[in-house]
Amino acid sequence: MNESSLGLDEPPQPNKAESYRVLARKYRPQTFSELIGQDAMVTTLANAIRRDRLAHAFLLTGVRGVGKTSTARLIAKALNCIGPDGNGGPTISPCGVCEPCRAIAEGRHIDVIEMDAASHTGVDDVREIIEASRYAAVSARYKIYIIDEVHMLSKNAFNALLKTLEEPPAHVKFLFATTEVHKVPVTVLSRCQRFDLRRISAEKLATHFAWVAEQEGAQAEPEALALIARAAEGSARDGLSILDQAIAHADMEGGGVRADAVRQMLGLSDRGAMRDLFGLLLGGDAAGVITAIRRQYDLGVDPQSVMQALLETVHGITLVKVGTPDDPAQSAEARDMLGEWAGSLSNPLLHRLWQMLLKGHEEVARAAMPIEACEMALLRIVHAASLPDPGDLARRLARGDSPPVQPVGGAQPDGPPAAPAPAPDGPPVQQLPTSLDDLAALLERHNKHAMESHVRNLISPITFDPPKMEVSAARPLPSEFLRDLAADLREITGVVWKITASDAPGEPTLRERRRADQEADRASVLAEPMVAAAMDAFPGAELASWTRKQNG
Structure with a gap:
C-alpha cells in the first residue's frame, strides 16, 4: 500500500468557513425581556395572555428598526410555546427550547407563515392566505400569518382580506407590521389590536451598544457609542449596522472604536468646531465663518450636516434656557458653553436663528451646489447679526431715537476705510452699578x-x-x-x-434688608432710657413711629 492509495499525497483541505452574521441579526431579541424600550406593549401582551384575552389580529407600527418583525416572531413563539416538558400553554416568556420555539426562531415552522407585502401586493396573494387559513394548524397551537409592510397591499387585496380578518377561524392569528400606518385602511385598523412601538431613546441604545461591543470583545469609547446611538435615530437595527461598521473600521486601524473615527466615518461635523462656528456667527465674523465652513468641507463634512449641527446647537441652547435636564451625552465643555449662551441670548433671537438656519437647511438640501448654498445661508445670518433686535428697534423709535443707517451691501464712501461702527445694540456703555x-x-x-x-x-x-x-x-x-x-x-x-x-x-433681598434695619433701629429706640421709662409708665403703649434727631 503506497502513500497515494492512502491519499497522503493530497493537499490538506481547508476548513469550511463559517458565514459571518451581522450584528443586527446576531443580536435580534429572542425574548420579550431582550426587547428594548417597549415595556408598555410587553405589559399589555402579558396581561392579555394571562387573562386569555388574545386578539385575533395585531398591528405593529413604528419607525424602521424598532423591532416590529422581531416582536411579531416573539408573539408567535409566545402563543405556540409548549414548554420544555411539552405541556405548557401560551406565555409571555417562551422557553426557547421546545420545538415550536426553535422552529419559529429559525424561520422554518410550517404553521408560521411570513409574507412581505412589498412583493406580494395583489389580491391573488391574499386569496391564497384566505384559502389556507381554513385548514387547521399542522403541529402548532395557532396558525400565524406575519405580513410585513402591510400598507403596501393593494386596495383590492385589503378588501379581500376584510371578511376573514373580522371573523377568522379560531386557530388563526394575523400579525401585521408597517412603518406607514396612515396608509392602512381604517376598515383594517378597526379590526386589529394596535401597538405603536416607540422610538428607542439614545441613552438606551448607547447602553445596548456598549453591551454588544463587550460581547464582541471590542473596546469602544462612550462618546463613540453616543454618536452611533444619536445617528441611529431610534432604530436598533440601524445603530447595530453602524456599530458593525465601526468595529470593522477599528480593527483596520488597530484600535478600539473611537469617537473621532466614528465622526469621520459618519461624515459628522466636530462638535467643538460647530460651537466655534456658532460663536463666529453670533460675532458677525463673515471671513471667519467662510474659513471655518471650508475647513469642515475639506475634511469631508457634508454641508447639510453642518446646518443640522447648528440647528441642534440652537435647540440645545433653548432647552437649557427653559431649564430641561442636561444631556448626559454632552461633554462638560459643551454644557458650559450652552449655559453661557442661554444666559446671554434672548428667546426672540434664538427663534430668529432657528428659522434662518431651518430655511438654510432646506436650501442646502435642494441646492445643486450645496457648499455654496451653505455659505450664502450662513452669510445671511452674519448680516442679520449686525442688525438691531426688533424689540430694541421698537424701543428706540418709541424714544424718538434715529435708527442707524448702513450702506447697502456694506459699501464705504471714497477715501480710507472707515473704522467699524459699534453694533447698534443699545446706548453707549455707562458705568455699571456697584451694588x-x-x-x-x-x-x-x-x-x-x-x-x-x-x-x-x-x-x-x-x-x-x-x-x-x-x-x-x-x-x-x-x-x-x-x-x-x-x-x-x-x-x-x-x-x-x-x-x-x-x-x-x-x-437677603433689599426688602428683607430694609425690614431688618428698621427692626434693629426700633429695638435701639426702645432701649433708650427715656423711651423705656415711658413704656413702663404707660403699660400697653406702642411705639408707632420715631424720628432721630440729626446731630449738628
Whole structure:
C-alpha cells in the first residue's frame, strides 16, 4: 500500500468557513425581556395572555428598526410555546427550547407563515392566505400569518382580506407590521389590536451598544457609542449596522472604536468646531465663518450636516434656557458653553436663528451646489447679526431715537476705510452699578418701576459682579423675569448682562434688608432710657413711629 492509495499525497483541505452574521441579526431579541424600550406593549401582551384575552389580529407600527418583525416572531413563539416538558400553554416568556420555539426562531415552522407585502401586493396573494387559513394548524397551537409592510397591499387585496380578518377561524392569528400606518385602511385598523412601538431613546441604545461591543470583545469609547446611538435615530437595527461598521473600521486601524473615527466615518461635523462656528456667527465674523465652513468641507463634512449641527446647537441652547435636564451625552465643555449662551441670548433671537438656519437647511438640501448654498445661508445670518433686535428697534423709535443707517451691501464712501461702527445694540456703555441697591436705583431713574420693585422684593443675590449676576431660585421667580431684567439692563447700560439662577441660598433681598434695619433701629429706640421709662409708665403703649434727631 503506497502513500497515494492512502491519499497522503493530497493537499490538506481547508476548513469550511463559517458565514459571518451581522450584528443586527446576531443580536435580534429572542425574548420579550431582550426587547428594548417597549415595556408598555410587553405589559399589555402579558396581561392579555394571562387573562386569555388574545386578539385575533395585531398591528405593529413604528419607525424602521424598532423591532416590529422581531416582536411579531416573539408573539408567535409566545402563543405556540409548549414548554420544555411539552405541556405548557401560551406565555409571555417562551422557553426557547421546545420545538415550536426553535422552529419559529429559525424561520422554518410550517404553521408560521411570513409574507412581505412589498412583493406580494395583489389580491391573488391574499386569496391564497384566505384559502389556507381554513385548514387547521399542522403541529402548532395557532396558525400565524406575519405580513410585513402591510400598507403596501393593494386596495383590492385589503378588501379581500376584510371578511376573514373580522371573523377568522379560531386557530388563526394575523400579525401585521408597517412603518406607514396612515396608509392602512381604517376598515383594517378597526379590526386589529394596535401597538405603536416607540422610538428607542439614545441613552438606551448607547447602553445596548456598549453591551454588544463587550460581547464582541471590542473596546469602544462612550462618546463613540453616543454618536452611533444619536445617528441611529431610534432604530436598533440601524445603530447595530453602524456599530458593525465601526468595529470593522477599528480593527483596520488597530484600535478600539473611537469617537473621532466614528465622526469621520459618519461624515459628522466636530462638535467643538460647530460651537466655534456658532460663536463666529453670533460675532458677525463673515471671513471667519467662510474659513471655518471650508475647513469642515475639506475634511469631508457634508454641508447639510453642518446646518443640522447648528440647528441642534440652537435647540440645545433653548432647552437649557427653559431649564430641561442636561444631556448626559454632552461633554462638560459643551454644557458650559450652552449655559453661557442661554444666559446671554434672548428667546426672540434664538427663534430668529432657528428659522434662518431651518430655511438654510432646506436650501442646502435642494441646492445643486450645496457648499455654496451653505455659505450664502450662513452669510445671511452674519448680516442679520449686525442688525438691531426688533424689540430694541421698537424701543428706540418709541424714544424718538434715529435708527442707524448702513450702506447697502456694506459699501464705504471714497477715501480710507472707515473704522467699524459699534453694533447698534443699545446706548453707549455707562458705568455699571456697584451694588444691588445701585441697580434698583438705576432702574428707577429710567422709569422701570415695575422691574425695580421686583428687584427689591425678589432678588436674593448669590454673586454680584456686573455684568454678571447669580441669584437664588430657592423661592420661585416669575416666568421670564431674569430674561426681562437682562434685557432692561442691556438697554440701559449698553452691555450684555448674564443673569443666572441656582438653587443655592442667597443673601437677603433689599426688602428683607430694609425690614431688618428698621427692626434693629426700633429695638435701639426702645432701649433708650427715656423711651423705656415711658413704656413702663404707660403699660400697653406702642411705639408707632420715631424720628432721630440729626446731630449738628
